[in-house]
Amino acid sequence: MAERLAASAATLRASAAATPFARRAAPANRAFFSPSLARARVGLRAAPSSLPQKARAVRCAAVAMASDAAQVKAAREDIRELLRTTHSHPILVRLGWHDAGTYDKNIEEWPQRGGANGSLRFDVELKHGANAGLINALKLIQPIKDKYPSITYADLFQLASATAIEEAGGPKIPMKYGRVDVTGPEQCPPEGKLPDAGPSSPADHLREVFYRMGLNDKEIVALSGAHTLGRSRPERSGWGKPETKYTVCSYLLYKNGPGAPGGQSWTVEWLRFDNSYFKDIKEKRDQDLLVLPTDAALFEDPKFKVISDDQLYDVGIL
Ligand code: HEM
Incomplete structure (x- = not known):
């Protein structure tokens, strides 16, 4: 019985861990589930596999409107393999959370309201104090992004996070895809949106x-x-x-x-x-x-x- 309850709690925690941001980010994302906008997928350039400054600047120009379902399925398999070889479950979960956790329900406009929008791929945001070390997660995931260019960073980060939870023994998390990427560092959220571990209260x-x-x-x-x-x-x-x-x-x-x-x-x-x-x-x-x-x-x-x-x-x- 105790086992069952523990598993149940873990399941529920995991669902909360992976889905609220997706659910809440969706309305802010004007292309979410919009077939016309999905069809209007525009000029996504293949991103380079390494992460030097110049290369990142090239990727900043990439715009993606929706992730291709077949590519999402294939990318999930590649993420599983990545997890098997690198045991990078924790940092991939943190990557998804830190991209999503800038969300502000009180701001109507996208992308100003933050959330799961791939902004964490830009240097300016990776350099926020709370994101220290997450460059390593991006380095792990970038080759998969390069292989499946029609998947947005925003979707890929959440896919990686949910897959990591599942592969670590957590539940299979029901997911939806269609998150839109911000296109440049100027669209990144200001520093200070994520929780601090040691506040006064x-x-x-x-x-x-x-x-x-x-x-x-x-x-x-x-x-x-x-x-x-x-x-x-x-x-x-x-x-x-x-x-x-x-x-x-x-x-x-x-x-x-x-x-x-x-x-x-x-x-x-x-x-x-x-x-x-x-x-x-x-x-x-x-x-x-x-x-x-x-x-x-x-x-x-x-x-x-x-x-x-x-x-x-x-x-x-x-
Ligand atoms: C509640 C407020 C939270 C605070 C103050 C907080 C703070 C932190 C801190 C200080 C670290 C250590 C980072 C490092 O030194 O590399 C960390 C790691 C981590 N956090 Fe949180 N966190 C919070 C919530 C969350 C949430 C909501 C998630 C996911 C849903 C999460 C997932 C993780 C994971 C998986 C790690 C381990 C990363 C690794 O091993 O590389 N955290 N967190």
Whole structure:
């Protein structure tokens, strides 16, 4: 029974992790599900595979109106293979989230309202403090973008994120495609739209940032559960230990894991998508596991706590 509930909670968390942004970004995206605009796919130039400045500038001019369904299917297979060989599940999930998490429901105009629009491919946004290290995710995904030019970056980032969750043992997430890419760095969102891990009042901060995206308390708790995957690295975000017993390269489980060894994970098996994030934060027993102030808030703020305890951790409903 406990197993079933845990799986159910994980499923629901994953659905929230992958879909709200897609759902909410869609109305802002004027080409979403519009057959006429989809047919009017314009001048997408094949992007180069490396990421030097000049090459990125060429890609900035690329405009895509909709992703081709057959290419999406084929790209999913390539992403699966990428995951099998690089174990890059966490950073691909983070890539999708950081492209989407700039969304502002209060702004009518696209692309000013942000969201999943591929803007994270541009240097100006990759250089935002919150995006430190995500250039590595873009480098991983760029060859797939080059191979399937009719898939927008916006769709590809979300496809990669959802596929990574699925391949890490999470649920198969129902997805829709048709997100439109912004065309230039001037269309990137300003810095500061994503949550800060150590604000003075973490619960208030989480509500301020996630309510702006149109999400509610349950969705905040659910989405935070994505930290069941991955690590924090002090040299990137400033958070976490340089290494722990779970992240040193000799660690048996992931000795061939993604990227360089080190960093601090939230969970013991940080390439497995499950419910352990909630259990580990609640128990706070292992100094080698990370709890950011915003993670702790989920069990300290009375309203979040009810959800973390009763609805996700114990009951698994969302
Ligand atoms: C609730 C507010 C959040 C804060 C303050 C936060 C903060 C952070 C920080 C500081 C890191 C470490 C980055 C590094 O040093 O490389 C991180 C990693 C990560 N975050 Fe979050 N995050 C939040 C929400 C989310 C959400 C909603 C998702 C996905 C739905 C997510 C997915 C991830 C993943 C998968 C990693 C690991 C990346 C890796 O191992 O390369 N986070 N986050």
